[in-house]
Amino acid sequence: xxxxxxxGKREFRSVGTRPVRPDGVDKVTGRARYGxxxxxxxxxxxxxxxxxxxxxxxxxxxxxxxEKLPGVKAVITSKDLPDLTDGDEELGAILExxxxxxxxxxxxxxxxxxxxxxxxxxxxxIKLIKVDYTVHKHVTDVDRAAxxxxxxxxxxxxxQGIDPAPKKASNIAKQSEFGHGDVGKGFKKADHIVERxxxxxxxxxxxxxxxxxxxxxxxxxxxxxxxxxxxxxxFRQQCAALLGLDMAKLRVTSSEIGGGFGGKTxxxxxxxxxxxxxxxxxxxxxxxxxxEVFRASGPTSATSIDIKIGITNDGTITAGExxxxxxxxxxxxxxxxxxxxxxxxxxxxENVKTTGQEILVNRPKxxxxxxxxxxxxxxxxxxxxxxxxxxxxxxxxxxxxxxxASEGTRSSYGPVYGPxxxxxxxxxxxxxxxxxAKLKKNQGRGMAxxxxxxxxxxxxTNLNIDIDGSVTLTVGTIDVGGARAxxxxxxxxxxxxDYEQVKTIVGDTSTLGYNEMTDGSxxxxxxxxxxxxxxxxxxxxxxxxxADMWGIPPEDVEWQDGHAHASGKSKKNLPPLSIADIASRAxxxxxxxxxxxxxxxxxxGVSFATHICDVEVDPETGLTRVIRYTVIQDAGKAxxxxxxxxxxxxxxxxxxxxxxxxxxxxxEDGRLQxxxxxxxxxxxxxxxxMIDTQILEIPNPNHPYGIRGVGETSIVPPLxxxxxxxxxxVGVRMTHIPMSPPRILDALENAEQEG
Amino acid sequence: xxxxxxxxxxxxxxxxxxxxxxxxxxxxxxxVGLKGVKExxxxxxxxxxxxxxxxxxVCSCLVLGAEAQGRTVDTVEGMSDGAKLHVLQEKxxxxxxxxxxICTPGFLVAAQALLEKNPTPTEEEIRYGLAGxxxxxxxxxxxxxxxxxxxxxxxxxxxxxxxxx
Ligand code: FES
Ligand code: FES
Numbered sequence: 001x002x003x004x005x006x007x008g009k010r011e012f013r014s015v016g017t018r019p020v021r022p023d024g025v026d027k028v029t030g031r032a033r034y035g036x037x038x039x040x041x042x043x044x045x046x047x048x049x050x051x052x053x054x055x056x057x058x059x060x061x062x063x064x065x066x067e068k069l070p071g072v073k074a075v076i077t078s079k080d081l082p083d084l085t086d087g088d089e090e091l092g093a094i095l096e097x098x099x100x101x102x103x104x105x106x107x108x109x110x111x112x113x114x115x116x117x118x119x120x121x122x123x124x125x126i127k128l129i130k131v132d133y134t135v136h137k138h139v140t141d142v143d144r145a146a147x148x149x150x151x152x153x154x155x156x157x158x159x160q161g162i163d164p165a166p167k168k169a170s171n172i173a174k175q176s177e178f179g180h181g182d183v184g185k186g187f188k189k190a191d192h193i194v195e196r197x198x199x200x201x202x203x204x205x206x207x208x209x210x211x212x213x214x215x216x217x218x219x220x221x222x223x224x225x226x227x228x229x230x231x232x233x234x235f236r237q238q239c240a241a242l243l244g245l246d247m248a249k250l251r252v253t254s255s256e257i258g259g260g261f262g263g264k265t266x267x268x269x270x271x272x273x274x275x276x277x278x279x280x281x282x283x284x285x286x287x288x289x290x291x292e293v294f295r296a297s298g299p300t301s302a303t304s305i306d307i308k309i310g311i312t313n314d315g316t317i318t319a320g321e322x323x324x325x326x327x328x329x330x331x332x333x334x335x336x337x338x339x340x341x342x343x344x345x346x347x348x349x350e351n352v353k354t355t356g357q358e359i360l361v362n363r364p365k366x367x368x369x370x371x372x373x374x375x376x377x378x379x380x381x382x383x384x385x386x387x388x389x390x391x392x393x394x395x396x397x398x399x400x401x402x403x404x405a406s407e408g409t410r411s412s413y414g415p416v417y418g419p420x421x422x423x424x425x426x427x428x429x430x431x432x433x434x435x436x437a438k439l440k441k442n443q444g445r446g447m448a449x450x451x452x453x454x455x456x457x458x459x460x461t462n463l464n465i466d467i468d469g470s471v472t473l474t475v476g477t478i479d480v481g482g483a484r485a486x487x488x489x490x491x492x493x494x495x496x497x498d499y500e501q502v503k504t505i506v507g508d509t510s511t512l513g514y515n516e517m518t519d520g521s522x523x524x525x526x527x528x529x530x531x532x533x534x535x536x537x538x539x540x541x542x543x544x545x546x547a548d549m550w551g552i553p554p555e556d557v558e559w560q561d562g563h564a565h566a567s568g569k570s571k572k573n574l575p576p577l578s579i580a581d582i583a584s585r586a587x588x589x590x591x592x593x594x595x596x597x598x599x600x601x602x603x604x605g606v607s608f609a610t611h612i613c614d615v616e617v618d619p620e621t622g623l624t625r626v627i628r629y630t631v632i633q634d635a636g637k638a639x640x641x642x643x644x645x646x647x648x649x650x651x652x653x654x655x656x657x658x659x660x661x662x663x664x665x666x667x668e669d670g671r672l673q674x675x676x677x678x679x680x681x682x683x684x685x686x687x688x689x690m691i692d693t694q695i696l697e698i699p700n701p702n703h704p705y706g707i708r709g710v711g712e713t714s715i716v717p718p719l720x721x722x723x724x725x726x727x728x729x730v731g732v733r734m735t736h737i738p739m740s741p742p743r744i745l746d747a748l749e750n751a752e753q754e755g
Numbered sequence: 756x757x758x759x760x761x762x763x764x765x766x767x768x769x770x771x772x773x774x775x776x777x778x779x780x781x782x783x784x785x786x787v788g789l790k791g792v793k794e795x796x797x798x799x800x801x802x803x804x805x806x807x808x809x810x811x812x813v814c815s816c817l818v819l820g821a822e823a824q825g826r827t828v829d830t831v832e833g834m835s836d837g838a839k840l841h842v843l844q845e846k847x848x849x850x851x852x853x854x855x856x857i858c859t860p861g862f863l864v865a866a867q868a869l870l871e872k873n874p875t876p877t878e879e880e881i882r883y884g885l886a887g888x889x890x891x892x893x894x895x896x897x898x899x900x901x902x903x904x905x906x907x908x909x910x911x912x913x914x915x916x917x918x919x920x
Contacts, residue, residue, distance in 0.1 A: 018851075020848045020849065021848075021851070023856075024848045024853070025840070025848070027853055027856035027859050028831075028840065028844040028847050028848060028853070028856075028859055028860075028863060029791070029831065029832065029834070029835060029840075029844065030789070030790065030791015030792075030830065030831040030832045030860045031791070032856060033790065034793070034857055036794065037784075037790040120774065205891075206891045207855070207857075207891055208793075208795040208801055208803055208855075208857045208858050208889055208890070208891055209793070209795065209855070209857045210794070210795070256855075256856065256857075257855060258793070258795075258855050258856070258857025258858075259854075259855045259857060259891050259892055260855075261891070287794075289797060290795065290796040290797060290798065290800075290801075480854070480855060481854035481855060481892060482851065482854060642850075642851040642897075643851060643854075645896075645897075646851055646854055646892070646893055646894075646897060649893060649894035649896045649897070650854060650891075650892045650893050650894050652894060653893075653894030653895070654891070676796065676798055676800060677795075677796050677798070677800035677801050677889060678798065678800045682889060682891060683894075683895075684886045684887075684888075684889065684895075685881075685882045685883075685885045685886050685888070685890075685895045685898070685899065686879075686882040686883045686885075686886040688882070688894065688895055688896075690896050690899070690900075691894045691896045
């Protein structure tokens, strides 16, 4: 059952309808070209040699035998990617991750690469490269890594963000703190306090399309790249910096993208393909295997979270406190910081304090995964809230309603909220029929809330009126799941024409100014703002052209329903002019008609969701099935409701996989034991029920149509909602994600022994 | 060592050469140019490379190119009837059963095989019938609905045909 609840006032004509997407036919006929579907004439095929060790010094690499193999055109190591990063820590980490320099930091870390005439030769050449390693002690577990006695992942790593700085090196790379009030005082006022540790394991975004690119770098320093990415402008900027090229001379074209969810915001193999191409002076195609995707492209953090929340007997939260340890791979990111910011963001708290710690481990470099870091923090907070609700015998939805943030609340991470959707999603949950449905034996119901910021940022668009009156919108944000349809709707809305008249395309890096990536749920929010501005420019131009054609003052031309109308004194006997009428005369009235906008989209509206979930747990095997699932989320304004539902359903399903199955399993030897879809099991069709959705529309006051980002929040509540449902089904509080059958059986056994 | 293979691909006689140890997936993509056959894993776990071999649904990454000798191969590229899309293709578009679309060719081929075997599947039968195909974007909801709707439409059309003749 899918429902929409509108809370805004504006009437829309195109926005809110559900047409077929412009790239759809190509995708159902096999014609759409993804990363690996593109070839350049004369291209070589590349393969990468990866470290089998979790932590080792590279003493020597002998590539001579590989170089001599007939058909091999280039072999590279880190020497072929000299460090041009000039102390830039982020770029330095990207470079070192793309190709190990002195040390390999995880199982799967690239150490050398080959380009050859075909895949077979490249594979044979890889086997001929000899690497001499000195193996060191490693650490892959987040809590073990945080222990002062743990082997150091990065020598001399002193925790940033603590004053005074600690003297001793550790794996705690960064610390960040958020909050306000006095939690000590708050806990004193509490009638009940729950304090627990929660753990979540590392998961991968699991996009079905492996990373792929084709790079061509000429000796004159010009280059081209075809790549599956969430941000081709960012890829161009970073690749140019790493390879020492002028940005303007590197043209990056984004392919259709076969899923990213954050994982394709980061460079993994592109600089390697470029370095090979530069050395061989031929185009190079590099495609990861699935094994490489798991071992060497960034998963999300494993976490360990200590949390403490106090409430009074009437259900008011008096204080919330959390220490959140997020594993980040061998280099620090901002993962714990995001966890610390989002943990308590749903609630209006007098006293709150969160501390995020970025923990280095010998695992792949962590990268964003849909609302990065928020699901784990929500798991901890929402689990404890349920437990507290139980202690005072209060309905868990009512407990949350009582403490929900609202307009004017100072958020736990600082800013004061505008109009927000947490209250309305909770009210909708309270009155949802799902809440009242009867449960059977071994079944349990859980609910949970989630928050995500949403980003805005730099966007640039072109809008061209073609001489037949059709309209092309060129954007620089990647379409990951239907954005071209949404943006065409927005342009149709603004111009007052039919959706079919508009074609939205994604331009390459040479056609537009800089655009940030499709991340942070910013794609439709930011690009639509830019598209609306471009359309308004175009309307002004067309009004002027119509005025010119009519010989009347431009002020006397109004734009309505896709037509220029003469108004005021000039009104009489002038039939309206369509876009085609105006465009066909463009050559005589001043040349082509186009709008162009560049902006920094401020004011992304924060997003909230409430999920409800029913599970059935088999007490014999510990196997859990989700039997009913409902997503309620605020979209601001749903531009294409079907795709909004799709985002809600997809995020919830990823969360279900995370909650019940998915995890990186490392052996004592520091090697990943399940780098494939057989052993890293993502949800399949038969694991799931239909995912019901309810879209709420609480307009974002900072967007002309009220749009908020919708892509990410849906993955935030599931871990907690399912955790609460399983806990309710089995009568034991679950604290470790994924709740795989052995973990559930263990929890039951422990409870029996204790009880 | 390379081998010469003659097969009927999407209804046409096609000859291609491939290495003896080359998968049919690679041969179809790189030798025949059918890039609608997608590689998600290369190990038979994702179904993105699903094709029909003599009508049977297979993962083309688990079959050798040489095994296509003298057999018929059907891929997503052969699904539509000229410019007329197959009902499944239409319903996938209508229901937005794709987000990124990388899994779509495999799902379409698998769904076609499923509906041929069982024209009136229950939701559960659809879910189990498509359990060999991974989709990371959609949560499968809209895929299942598209297949349900396609089955209905195809049955209606089939009935019309029967009552006409
Ligand atoms: S590529 Fe064949 S099953 Fe995944
Ligand atoms: S639509 Fe992206 S994997 Fe299915």
